[in-house]
Amino acid sequence: xxxxxxxxxAYWDKMAAGYDKDMKFWDRLLYEGQREWVCGRAEGxxxxxxxxxxxxxxxxxxxxxxxxxxxxxxMLEAARARADExxxxxxxRTGDAHRLPFEDETFDxxxxxxxxxxxxxVDRAMREIHRVLRPGGRFVCIDHVVSPNRLxxxxxxxxxxxxxxxxxxxxxxxxxxxxxxxxxxxxxSDRLKGxxxxxxxxxx
Numbered sequence: 001x002x003x004x005x006x007x008x009x010a011y012w013d014k015m016a017a018g019y020d021k022d023m024k025f026w027d028r029l030l031y032e033g034q035r036e037w038v039c040g041r042a043e044g045x046x047x048x049x050x051x052x053x054x055x056x057x058x059x060x061x062x063x064x065x066x067x068x069x070x071x072x073x074x075m076l077e078a079a080r081a082r083a084d085e086x087x088x089x090x091x092x093r094t095g096d097a098h099r100l101p102f103e104d105e106t107f108d109x110x111x112x113x114x115x116x117x118x119x120x121x122v123d124r125a126m127r128e129i130h131r132v133l134r135p136g137g138r139f140v141c142i143d144h145v146v147s148p149n150r151l152x153x154x155x156x157x158x159x160x161x162x163x164x165x166x167x168x169x170x171x172x173x174x175x176x177x178x179x180x181x182x183x184x185x186x187x188x189s190d191r192l193k194g195x196x197x198x199x200x201x202x203x204x
Contacts, residue, residue: 004120005096008168009071016074019053023114027055030193034142035059035113041140041201044108047132049097049125050115054079057088067107069095097125105134112141116175118168126175126182133204139184140201146172148195176200 015022027035039059048056051068052075060066068090070076076092083090095101097119110129119125129139147153156171163169176189176198184202191198 005071005098008118008120009073011167012070012072013074016053016072016078019075020055020078023055030144030197031114031142034192034197034199037199038111038113038140038142041138042109042111043138045106046109046111047100047102047107048111048113049100049129050112050119051076051079051092052115054082054090056111056113057082057086057090060088064109067091067093067102069093069097069100071096097128100128100132102132104131105137106132108134108137110137110139112139112143114143116141116143116178117170117173120168122173122175122178123181126178126184130182130184130204135204137204138187138201139179139204140199141175141179142197142199143173143175144171144196145174145176145191145198148191152196174198 035056036059039056040061042060042064044064046064046066048068051070068079073094076094079092093101098121110133116122147156153172160171163171179200179202180186184204186200186202188201
């Protein structure tokens with residue numbers, strides 16, 4: 001696992017410089033308005049897992065206390081610059097979703113946007129998220145997911161032969177299944193863009 005984590009850390013460090021430009025295209029195509037939807041459901045002590053370059057920072061409500069972790073130091077450098085530009089106070093730390101560096105029951109909300117597709121062990125990450133949430137706390141997530149169309153699922157499988165080894169990018173996951181298996185109670189869920197995008201709110 002350590003070797004793989006170092007590989008993905010190096011990959012995301014390399015991707016950091018062009019990440020915002022790439023995501024601007026995908027946000028417009030698939031995720032317009034979804035960062036606002038996710039962040040608008042955050043309250044209290046908030047942890048964002050895989051905060052990246054901080055693209056969600058403009059959309060969090062005032063009054064929350066935000067902590068963000070990411071495996072990539074380069075991504076966090078960009079997030080710090082964005083937070084400074086916005087005048088937003090946020091505790092940014094290098095961290096691994098498989099081993100969250102926090103005590104049990106620390107947060108009221110955990111947010112994860114467009115990242116479960118690239119976390120190597122989703123079930124392990126979900127157990128960690130469940131652990132650091134307080135009873136009644138909420139997990140809010142959005143991601144691209146496995147297609148409901150059989151032909152497109154096949155195409156996703158072909159692409160994964162290259163995207164998983166090179167970038168750890170899974171196209172045929174559906175995080176809501178991992179969330180349920182961890183013991184969360186699903187409160188809201190929607191599939192968008194012909195079922196290729198899914199968002200959810202779940203409580204501990």
